[in-house]
Amino acid sequence: MLYQAFSTFGQVLSIELSGSTAAMTFSDSSAAQKAYLEMNGFHLFDSPISVTVGEKSIAPGLTSASLSSSPSALLLCDGADASWTSIVVRRLRGVEQVEAISFKQCLIRLQDSVTGEQALTMLSGLTHPSGRVLSVHYLRAAM
Numbered sequence: 001m002l003y004q005a006f007s008t009f010g011q012v013l014s015i016e017l018s019g020s021t022a023a024m025t026f027s028d029s030s031a032a033q034k035a036y037l038e039m040n041g042f043h044l045f046d047s048p049i050s051v052t053v054g055e056k057s058i059a060p061g062l063t064s065a066s067l068s069s070s071p072s073a074l075l076l077c078d079g080a081d082a083s084w085t086s087i088v089v090r091r092l093r094g095v096e097q098v099e100a101i102s103f104k105q106c107l108i109r110l111q112d113s114v115t116g117e118q119a120l121t122m123l124s125g126l127t128h129p130s131g132r133v134l135s136v137h138y139l140r141a142a143m
Helices: 002-009 031-041 080-089 113-123
Strands: 014-016 023-024 067-068 074-078 095-102 105-110 135-139
Touching: 002 014, 002 023, 002 031, 014 031, 014 095, 023 031, 074 113, 080 095, 080 105, 080 113, 113 135
Parallel strands: none
Antiparallel strands: 014 023, 067 135, 074 105, 074 135, 095 105
16 A cells, blocks of 8 residues: 555655554655655545655665666666575676665666666566566666
């Protein structure tokens, strides 16, 4: 239900629940701002919710990014953890780092956009041992 309510403002990268609190990561800060303006005070399960916006880094050195259709040296892999993804891409030259965003998402930093295209082709549609089908997207870091 949270995903449905908040995804109307932009790409929700992750939702972490802890008791009665939820922390969401959006693909870009403008989506978080829209959610704040529209959802703060919104009644959910007959209680008003309180929305705050924080500067959480998606990964070290990356606080904002947006999905892109153009080849990029930065990929978002949804559906697999970083350690499994590292094993899958280890034979591909130009992989600089695979970083965990959440248990089921990771960020792949590559040498260049050509390597990004190769990695996207290699990973898209693969099935993780848990049964999740991977979804891989190019990311463009905010300037």
